[in-house]
Amino acid sequence: xxxxxxxxxxxxxxxxxxxxxxxxxxxxxxxxxxxxxxxxxxxxxxxxxxxxxxxxxxxxxxxxxxxxxxxxxxxxxxxxxxxxxxxxxxxxxxxxxxxxxxxxxxxxxxxxxxxx
Amino acid sequence: xxxxxxxxxxxxxxxxxxxxxxxxxxxxxxxxxxxxxxxxxxxxxxxxxxxxxxxxxxxxxxxxxxxxxxxxxxxxxxxxxxxxxxxxxxxxxxxxxxxxxxxxxxxxxxxxxx
Numbered sequence: 001x002x003x004x005x006x007x008x009x010x011x012x013x014x015x016x017x018x019x020x021x022x023x024x025x026x027x028x029x030x031x032x033x034x035x036x037x038x039x040x041x042x043x044x045x046x047x048x049x050x051x052x053x054x055x056x057x058x059x060x061x062x063x064x065x066x067x068x069x070x071x072x073x074x075x076x077x078x079x080x081x082x083x084x085x086x087x088x089x090x091x092x093x094x095x096x097x098x099x100x101x102x103x104x105x106x107x108x109x110x111x112x113x114x115x116x
Numbered sequence: 117x118x119x120x121x122x123x124x125x126x127x128x129x130x131x132x133x134x135x136x137x138x139x140x141x142x143x144x145x146x147x148x149x150x151x152x153x154x155x156x157x158x159x160x161x162x163x164x165x166x167x168x169x170x171x172x173x174x175x176x177x178x179x180x181x182x183x184x185x186x187x188x189x190x191x192x193x194x195x196x197x198x199x200x201x202x203x204x205x206x207x208x209x210x211x212x213x214x215x216x217x218x219x220x221x222x223x224x225x226x227x228x229x230x
Contacts (some may be wrong), residue, residue, distance in 0.1 A: 033216070043204060045221035052216070091159065095219075102149045102210055102219060103172055106159035 002027045002094050006107035013082045014115050020067075021077045021110045023092030031097035034068065035104070036077045039089040048090070051075065053097070079112075087114045118143065120222035122207050128228045134195040137225045141188050141209030148190040149219070150182060153204040165190055166212075194227075202229045
């Protein structure tokens with residue numbers, strides 16, 4: 001079974017600075033998807049960024065980028081120029097590439113605080 | 117385009133009662149999945165449906181059940197409620213079964229069991 005581990009329960013950063021959230025995972029599969037979801041106080045899970053395991057290039061979405069190390073099974077999220085609106089719980093998630101599988105395996109989450 | 121809609125948003129039930137939660141996926145989405153979120157266990161997968169068929173089920177007791185209707189709307193039911201069932205229940209939908217499809221979440225249903 002796949003597992004996802006986020007070792008940082010809480011992180012804080014000054015507004016406009018850069019912060020990196022860590023995530024490691026365990027799987028025996030060679031093809032899969034990895035995601036970072038953001039959960040603000042409204043509790044709606046919002047997709048931040050996704051990475052296909054077969055792609056060597058790290059995904060980037062505006063101020064959000066990942067460092068995907070497949071051999072090390074590591075998938076960290078970097079947030080540049082942090083903004084107050086980035087404050088939320090961040091979850092790393094794994095999804096198998098098997099056809100039809102919609103199940104996401106989540107890490108325990110990292111609470112990110114942005115200091116003005 | 118409306119997002120994933122869950123009803124009710126908040127509810128309080130008594131131990132031993134049963135509860136039904138509803139989820140309307142994004143228009144055109146045929147795949148629906150459910151998750152339970154608690155402070156202690158985090159986010160755990162409950163089950164997923166496609167075309168009215170349950171395709172996968174998480175490690176939850178039989179008190180947890182679900183179904184999907186022909187219009188893709190889904191319901192989940194919890195019978196004989198226990199205090200530990202207090203949680204945020206999140207519904208998610210995606211377009212089809214292709215594993216590359218993005219999964220979109222609703223805002224959840226907060227269940228408190230007293």
